Amino acid sequence: MKKRDTMISVILGSQWGDEAKGKLTDLYAANADIVGRFQGGNNAGHTIVVGDEVFKLRLLPSGIIQGKDIVLGNGMVIDPSILLKELTQLKSRNLSIGNIAISERAHLIMPYHKQEDAILEELKGKYKAGTTMNGIGPCYSDKVSRLGIRFIDLINERSFLEKLDKIYSLKKRYFAGLGHKIEISKEDIIQTYKEHAKIFGKYVVDTSVLINEANAAGKNILLEGAQGTHLDIDHGIYPFNTSSNTVCGGACTGAGVAPHKIGKVVGVVKAYTTRVGTGPVPTELFDDYGKHMAKKGHEFGTVTGRPRRCGWEDLMLVKYAHMLNDFDGIFITKLDVLCDLDKLKVCVGYEVDGAPVRHFPASMDILARCKPVYKEFEGFDFDCSKILKEGFDAFPESAKVYLKFIESELGVPLYGVSIGPKRSETIILKYIF
Numbered sequence: 430m431k432k433r434d435t436m437i438s439v440i441l442g443s444q445w446g447d448e449a450k451g452k453l454t455d456l457y458a459a460n461a462d463i464v465g466r467f468q469g470g471n472n473a474g475h476t477i478v479v480g481d482e483v484f485k486l487r488l489l490p491s492g493i494i495q496g497k498d499i500v501l502g503n504g505m506v507i508d509p510s511i512l513l514k515e516l517t518q519l520k521s522r523n524l525s526i527g528n529i530a531i532s533e534r535a536h537l538i539m540p541y542h543k544q545e546d547a548i549l550e551e552l553k554g555k556y557k558a559g560t561t562m563n564g565i566g567p568c569y570s571d572k573v574s575r576l577g578i579r580f581i582d583l584i585n586e587r588s589f590l591e592k593l594d595k596i597y598s599l600k601k602r603y604f605a606g607l608g609h610k611i612e613i614s615k616e617d618i619i620q621t622y623k624e625h626a627k628i629f630g631k632y633v634v635d636t637s638v639l640i641n642e643a644n645a646a647g648k649n650i651l652l653e654g655a656q657g658t659h660l661d662i663d664h665g666i667y668p669f670n671t672s673s674n675t676v677c678g679g680a681c682t683g684a685g686v687a688p689h690k691i692g693k694v695v696g697v698v699k700a701y702t703t704r705v706g707t708g709p710v711p712t713e714l715f716d717d718y719g720k721h722m723a724k725k726g727h728e729f730g731t732v733t734g735r736p737r738r739c740g741w742e743d744l745m746l747v748k749y750a751h752m753l754n755d756f757d758g759i760f761i762t763k764l765d766v767l768c769d770l771d772k773l774k775v776c777v778g779y780e781v782d783g784a785p786v787r788h789f790p791a792s793m794d795i796l797a798r799c800k801p802v803y804k805e806f807e808g809f810d811f812d813c814s815k816i817l818k819e820g821f822d823a824f825p826e827s828a829k830v831y832l833k834f835i836e837s838e839l840g841v842p843l844y845g846v847s848i849g850p851k852r853s854e855t856i857i858l859k860y861i862f
């Protein structure tokens with residue numbers, strides 16, 4: 430079915446997060462009017478490098494660096510103290526900041542959510558996901574149980590106090606059952622959140638109306654995914670995934686837009702695989718190739734600083750992500766990290782006990798038993814400044830073979846290649862606006 434020529438574009442991670450979504454959102458934001466987030470919270474860590482300046486964003490959409498209007502959508506879970514810190518830090522950096530809108534329907538991460546995250550991780554034993562400990566899962570659980578507190582409640586004191594009163598007493602009983610006490614008193618929560626209400630009240634609006642009206646007025650809207658497709662609550666590596674819908678459909682529910690209003694969907698594909706957290710990673714490397722990726726790619730979590738597990742590119746993972754998101758184009762990132770290796774491998778299939786596996790499995794027991802089937806490639810090396818000056822054609826033939834193989838296996842056009850962290854260290858082959 431042909432997609433309508435509309436202006437809401439979406440940038441999504443195709444793997445396990447940290448594909449460089451922040452960098453690409455910042456790049457494509459140049460021609461956008463509004464940039465929004467639609468899921469997740471400060472479990473995200475998105476890095477943007479402009480010249481010598483490094484920006485690390487956790488809640489604010491990456492378009493804020495380009496001075497665009499930004500939206501924190503209804504699908505997000507927002508810790509107001511982190512948002513305040515992030516905004517204060519950015520304002521001190523001499524940026525011109527556009528309009529900020531926070532959805533009335535976005536849920537508040539409460540202090541007890543963070544404590545609950547830590548308690549549950551501890552109790553889950555081998556099923557723990559290695560969360561970022563930011564209260565993401567417990568906040569989404571409360572949303573689904575209809576025990577959440579939303580921004581619309583934050584700005585209505587009566588509603589906030591009534592809901593908190595009820596929820597706090599329920600949480601107290603729940604925590605006691607797990608052998609714990611809530612660390613923060615209700616009175617302290619009230620005091621802090623009253624301050625937040627004063628600060629954020631002016632930003633709280635119906636962001637679905639804002640986005641749909643802007644779309645009708647012909648504005649360019651860009652939605653920035655957080656986490657990656659394989660961390661999706663439905664489609665990801667359950668139970669080692671996150672708690673939101675990170676796939677394209679999540680952009681509709683999490684920003685309040687109809688599916689046919691989504692125009693271009695860009696999949697961000699890191700040139701190799703990384704994972705921060707627990708669970709099976711079929712192409713994980715424990716040898717010098719993996720060490721090379723970790724060192725050269727600075728593969729440490731933006732939020733937690735934890736080392737990321739590294740491995741060869743896994744097309745079983747990326748193909749499944751393409752099936753779920755129907756990418757219009759892919760952007761391959763961090764290709765420079767693979768320079769200087771004598772050979773490269775790409776996983777083109779899995780086998781269990783010698784039998785091929787048709788698609789990415791739902792069972793973690795099966796995934797743990799999957800043996801990657803590899804296709805080997807010649808290594809490459811290139812001088813980034815020469816590529817940036819002369820363009821795509823200046824890549825060595827072996828690098829082109831690697832890129833073209835990924836493109837043709839997925840059957841999705843290559844929209845560009847990133848060869849360094851800086852905004853300028855990018856070869857853009859196709860613009861989305």
Ligand code: GDP
Pocket residue numbers: 442446447448449450451452473474475476477478725726727731762763764765766847848849850851
């Ligand atoms: P995100 O969560 O998808 O936005 O990605 P992160 O920002 O967490 O992780 C990507 C990391 O790689 C950041 O430190 C970026 O500055 C860096 N980066 C982005 N693109 C490139 C690239 O093409 N080459 C290299 N070497 N680093 C990159």
Ligand code: IMO
Pocket residue numbers: 442445446447448472473474475558559560561562563565566654655656657660669670671672705706707731
């Ligand atoms: P960005 O947007 C990589 C992982 C955590 C953990 C699991 C659940 O920067 O790509 P959570 O705190 O969400 O309950 O943790 O998901 N995780 C990420 N890994 N990049 C992220 O975000 C992530 N956000 C969550 O490590 O395994």
Ligand code: MG
Pocket residue numbers: 446447448473474475476731
């Ligand atoms: Mg990240």
